[in-house]
Amino acid sequence: MWCKQSAAIQERGPKASTTVVGAGPAGLVCAIVMARGGRRVIVREWRKSVGSRFHSDFQGLENWSDRRDILEEMRTVGIEVNFDCHPVYESTVFDAWGEAYSVRGERPLYYLVHRGNREGSLDRGLLKQAVGIGVDVRFGDRVTEINDPAVLAIGPRIADAVAAGYVFETDTADGSWATFNNALAPLGYAYLLIHQGRGTVASCMFTGFKLQAQYVERTVSFFREQVDLKMRNVRPFGGIANFRLPRTAVQGGHPVIGEQAGFQDALAGFGMRYSLRSGVLAARSHLEGDDYTQLWRRELLPLLRTGVSNRFIFNCIGERGWRWALRGLSRSDTVAKLQRLYQPSLLTRPIFPLAYWRYRTPLRDPSCNHVDCRCVWCRCGAHHSPLAGHNRHTNAAYG
Numbered sequence: 001m002w003c004k005q006s007a008a009i010q011e012r013g014p015k016a017s018t019t020v021v022g023a024g025p026a027g028l029v030c031a032i033v034m035a036r037g038g039r040r041v042i043v044r045e046w047r048k049s050v051g052s053r054f055h056s057d058f059q060g061l062e063n064w065s066d067r068r069d070i071l072e073e074m075r076t077v078g079i080e081v082n083f084d085c086h087p088v089y090e091s092t093v094f095d096a097w098g099e100a101y102s103v104r105g106e107r108p109l110y111y112l113v114h115r116g117n118r119e120g121s122l123d124r125g126l127l128k129q130a131v132g133i134g135v136d137v138r139f140g141d142r143v144t145e146i147n148d149p150a151v152l153a154i155g156p157r158i159a160d161a162v163a164a165g166y167v168f169e170t171d172t173a174d175g176s177w178a179t180f181n182n183a184l185a186p187l188g189y190a191y192l193l194i195h196q197g198r199g200t201v202a203s204c205m206f207t208g209f210k211l212q213a214q215y216v217e218r219t220v221s222f223f224r225e226q227v228d229l230k231m232r233n234v235r236p237f238g239g240i241a242n243f244r245l246p247r248t249a250v251q252g253g254h255p256v257i258g259e260q261a262g263f264q265d266a267l268a269g270f271g272m273r274y275s276l277r278s279g280v281l282a283a284r285s286h287l288e289g290d291d292y293t294q295l296w297r298r299e300l301l302p303l304l305r306t307g308v309s310n311r312f313i314f315n316c317i318g319e320r321g322w323r324w325a326l327r328g329l330s331r332s333d334t335v336a337k338l339q340r341l342y343q344p345s346l347l348t349r350p351i352f353p354l355a356y357w358r359y360r361t362p363l364r365d366p367s368c369n370h371v372d373c374r375c376v377w378c379r380c381g382a383h384h385s386p387l388a389g390h391n392r393h394t395n396a397a398y399g
């Protein structure tokens, strides 16, 4: 199916336009790479601006799942760092008993960026690059059906994890803190990130969403106690994360990228790097006629499978196991250790079938093969658009 479409695209020639649905990091990176390759690209975005799912909260562009530095990886494919981006080499992580461990890397653990429509955000930076290279970005354009050659990049379908908390101003010194504690973030982690007078504190829960407000308040109290957190101009924020192992990342013949495909680390819910990568892969498939399915299976699937195994192990070992892992991670270069954790290994490979079976309900979309349907959002055989309901819910909950 996809090969047929690639052939059709080749026949239409390099000046034919390609539509990208969704102006998140996945869609914009895909658009930039295609435009640099000489293609005419139209990005259709539902909202009136980029990053409307986010609230100027800090996020981490992780730097541990690959030997390459993420910024170097981006530059290699022609993405500039024209957004606020600060390397974080060290973080303090607490176990469930409140003991602190310092984790650090010889290269940055992650790069701190902010998300949303504020000047300096990752989203605004990518938008500038896209527009600068001639991509036609159309806002307020909700896509429900598509027929032209397209790439689908409309973000999460459902919530496998929820992150909720506050963004604020502060005089507290810069830093990066996290804790693994079920009382604060069930099966997840709580975090506090402060940079130059602005901060984000949140609980990232992998279950127990109903008690979200309680976990957020406990998280704030915890960091007030541990790092003497002081907050001004506090604004609540939150959002959902969706990760799964897709049977296919092609829908209606169009490549599906980023979180819409479920491309995200199932262990920690870090999705930006996966979004950027899948955007590049889809662009390559459009430009060079490579088979997108082969590309993502080769470049992303091993990482995604390892993420599922890691999540299974994480859930099994509980708070004592997390403490043991933290001790290990804090003893030497954490980035190097995490890199090993994210490679398929003698432990994660054999565990995968069990992990996948255990998580297949949330990780698998059983309703549709996504190949011969034409709707943009597809979670059921009836093909009515659950998108509208889902996003209304998300926005009502998180403003």
Ligand SMILES: Cc1cc2nc3c(=O)[nH]c(=O)nc-3n(C[C@H](O)[C@H](O)[C@H](O)COP(=O)(O)OP(=O)(O)OC[C@H]3O[C@@H](n4cnc5c(N)ncnc54)[C@H](O)[C@@H]3O)c2cc1C
Residues within 6 Å of the ligand: 021, 022, 023, 024, 025, 026, 027, 044, 045, 046, 047, 050, 051, 052, 053, 057, 058, 059, 060, 061, 062, 141, 142, 143, 144, 153, 154, 155, 156, 163, 164, 238, 239, 240, 241, 257, 258, 259, 260, 264, 269, 270, 271, 272, 273, 275, 376, 387
């Ligand atoms: C609170 C929170 C904290 C996070 N922290 C981190 C972190 O620290 N590190 C990390 O790596 N990841 C983090 N993530 C995950 C990361 O933000 C996402 O994985 C990433 O933004 C996904 O990018 P995307 O382009 O696939 O989707 P999105 O960023 O969701 O973009 C999708 C776009 O499509 C648009 N759209 C939707 N439907 C339509 C339609 N029908 N027609 C047209 N346009 C449409 C949307 O408006 C949106 O602009 C976090 C997520 C949340 C919610």
